[in-house]
Amino acid sequence: MTESSSLLQRGLWKDNPALVQLLGLCPLLAVTTTVVNATLLGIATMAVLLATNAVISLLRRALVPSVRIPLFVLIIASFVTAVDLLINALFHDLHLLIGLFIPLIITNCAILAQAETVASKAGLRTAVTSALGVGLGFLGALVALGAIREVLGQGTLFSGFEMLFGEAGAALEIAMPFSGALAVVLAPGAFFGLALLIAGRNFIAQRANRSASALEPNQQDT
Amino acid sequence: MATSSPSAIRTLLLVTAVAIGAAAVITVAYEFSRERIATNERARVLANLRGVTATLTDSERLTPTQLRLSVIGEPADPNSVFAMRDENDAVHALIYSVSAPDGYNGAINLLVGVSLSGTVTGVRVVSHRETPGLGDAIETGKSNWLEQFTGKGLKDPQHWAVEKDNGPFDSLTGATVTPRAVVAAINRALTFHAQHSEKLLTDAEHGGDETDD
Ligand SMILES: Cc1cc2nc3c(=O)[nH]c(=O)nc-3n(C[C@H](O)[C@H](O)[C@H](O)COP(=O)(O)O)c2cc1C
Numbered sequence: 001m002t003e004s005s006s007l008l009q010r011g012l013w014k015d016n017p018a019l020v021q022l023l024g025l026c027p028l029l030a031v032t033t034t035v036v037n038a039t040l041l042g043i044a045t046m047a048v049l050l051a052t053n054a055v056i057s058l059l060r061r062a063l064v065p066s067v068r069i070p071l072f073v074l075i076i077a078s079f080v081t082a083v084d085l086l087i088n089a090l091f092h093d094l095h096l097l098i099g100l101f102i103p104l105i106i107t108n109c110a111i112l113a114q115a116e117t118v119a120s121k122a123g124l125r126t127a128v129t130s131a132l133g134v135g136l137g138f139l140g141a142l143v144a145l146g147a148i149r150e151v152l153g154q155g156t157l158f159s160g161f162e163m164l165f166g167e168a169g170a171a172l173e174i175a176m177p178f179s180g181a182l183a184v185v186l187a188p189g190a191f192f193g194l195a196l197l198i199a200g201r202n203f204i205a206q207r208a209n210r211s212a213s214a215l216e217p218n219q220q221d222t
Numbered sequence: 223m224a225t226s227s228p229s230a231i232r233t234l235l236l237v238t239a240v241a242i243g244a245a246a247v248i249t250v251a252y253e254f255s256r257e258r259i260a261t262n263e264r265a266r267v268l269a270n271l272r273g274v275t276a277t278l279t280d281s282e283r284l285t286p287t288q289l290r291l292s293v294i295g296e297p298a299d300p301n302s303v304f305a306m307r308d309e310n311d312a313v314h315a316l317i318y319s320v321s322a323p324d325g326y327n328g329a330i331n332l333l334v335g336v337s338l339s340g341t342v343t344g345v346r347v348v349s350h351r352e353t354p355g356l357g358d359a360i361e362t363g364k365s366n367w368l369e370q371f372t373g374k375g376l377k378d379p380q381h382w383a384v385e386k387d388n389g390p391f392d393s394l395t396g397a398t399v400t401p402r403a404v405v406a407a408i409n410r411a412l413t414f415h416a417q418h419s420e421k422l423l424t425d426a427e428h429g430g431d432e433t434d435d
Contacts, residue, residue: 033354059240064233071240078244082251089255092262153355182355 004129011133017110018141018194019201024108027101028142029190033153036160037098038146039139040091044083045105046135050128051079052111056119057127063120072115073106080105093163110134141197148193151176153184273362274335274344275306275315277372284314293425299414303422306335313426315343316419322407326399327351330360334411336419341375344368345408357400367394367401371408376416382409 017023024045031037052075056063063071084102088095095102105111114134119127151157155176161169183189268286275281284306291298300318307313315337322330330350335343345368352358359365370391376382383389384401393401 055243062236064229064236067233067237071237074240074244078247082247085248085251085255085259089258089262092259092266185354 004125007126007129008133008136011130011135012137012140013201013205015134016137016141016201017108017134018138019198021110021113023110023113024105024138025194026107027104028138028145029187029194030104031098031101032142032145032149032190032193033185034150034156034160035143035146035158036094036164038142040087040094040164041098041101041105042135042139042142044087044102045108045111045138046132047083048076048079048105049111049114049131049135049138052076053114053119053127053131054124056115057122057124060120060122068120069112069116072112072120076111076115077106091163094160097163110138144197145190145193148196149184149189151180153180153182153189155180270333270346270348271304271306271317274317274333274346277343278306278314278337280308281306281314284308286317287426289316289422289426291422293421294418298418299410301331305423305426313338313423316415316422318411318414319348320407320411322403324399324403324406325350325352326357326397326403327353330400330403330407332404332407332411334408336412336415338419339375340412340415341373341378342371342408342412345371345404347404352400353397356394356397359394359397360400360404365394367392368404376409376412382406 011017015021018025018028027041027045031041052072055075056072059071080103083105084099087102088099114127114131118130122130147157150159155178157174157176158172161172163169165172181189184193271286272281272284275284278284286304286306289303289305291300291303300320302319304317304319305313306315306317315335318334318336320332320334322332328351330352331348333346333348335345337343346362347360347368350358350360352360359367362368379390381389382391382405384391384393384398384405386393386398387402389405391401391405
């Protein structure tokens with residue numbers, strides 16, 4: 001495996017910010033009532049991750065250890081503010097729905113963790129690749145949870161995409177033959193849905209581990 | 223200062239540079255968004271105002287102007303009032319922006335359109351924090367619950383209340399708090415209209431109008 005594909009894979013699967021590290025759960029739980037909300041917050045988070053990792057990586061030789069954390073936060077906060085403004089300008093209807101949670105991206109520890117452990121130590125390519133992996137991993141978890149909650153809670157899938165893609169997006173909506181259970185839309189649904197996703201991920205990871213160690217019988221299980 | 227170490231100066235320069243960069247990023251985003259956000263806001267307000275008078279004939283040619291509440295003197299219940307006029311400046315309806323403080327999760331902000339004869343032309347929720355799946359059926363996009371108020375007036379029905387309180391209005395399944403708050407707020411808008419609309423309109427005729435754009 002090449003270095004960059006293993007970096008991508010770490011963020012996407014092995015160290016998935018939402019499902020393994022359990023970071024950024026506040027917006028994750030709050031906005032995953034529909035796929036469209038989850039998609040926009042996931043993309044916004046990824047954009048902030050890419051921008052902050054790139055800038056911090058470029059600045060890394062000039063960084064002063066004693067002030068690095070405040071600087072990281074300042075950089076993250078200004079990109080989040082910019083993204084918030086842009087979303088309000090371009091996707092006004094969606095901003096009315098999830099606008100409250102966009103500033104919370106600043107508090108997503110996955111971004112600060114990337115800044116501290118990767119971007120401030122690595123070159124631009126590594127920093128951006130790593131941000132892409134983590135961003136896609138977070139987006140994937142958001143969309144998966146959004147899909148579960150929208151189908152079971154609201155009885156639709158991909159509803160409201162006209163807010164993202166204009167009129168054509170409305171055609172994406174798929175109606176389920178049932179009307180959905182309220183509990184799934186409310187906070188408990190978010191927690192149960194996330195638990196299901198984490199359990200599912202662990203199950204798959206364990207099976208993969210087991211078959212890998214079956215192939216290499218000499219390797220000690222750790 | 224002569225005693226400051228080189229690293230202090232370096233730190234200062236670094237922090238300043240990052241702060242300037244951050245300010246630049248935000249400035250660019252702000253300049254790009256400012257006009258668009260303002261346009262979006264205006265479009266949303268206009269769509270909402272037109273929405274509550276959609277039951278009137280030719281509602282799309284009506285344009286809103288904001289009326290001055292200060293002529294009432296006493297603290298007014300609505301936050302703002304708009305007059306919907308046609309191209310000849312004739313007023314077809316007044317729209318009251320009112321707040322129901324007693325929603326299940328806090329204030330529910332509503333627009334209530336009232337015709338000159340004192341009947342409701344339409345109601346829309348502008349913002350609320352009611353529970354998704356329970357109280358949020360008051361949103362126009364989620365159910366047609368608000369439509370039952372169209373055509374109603376202060377005297378018709380006599381008793382402004384939901385069925386549970388022996389009134390004529392449907393409530394929502396498993397949610398009575400929200401409908402109660404909305405019914406009371408619409409009733410307050412109608413009462414205000416009955417008491418004050420003439421004064422507001424007279425004031426507007428004498429140039430007290432504030433145009434809304
Ligand atoms: C988590 C939760 C959220 C609720 N949200 C609302 C709400 O938004 N609006 C509302 O009117 N009632 C809400 N209720 C229900 C009220 O507590 C109350 O039971 C209900 O309004 C009474 O309705 P009923 O008289 O039709 O049974 C909620 C209840 C719970 C447990």
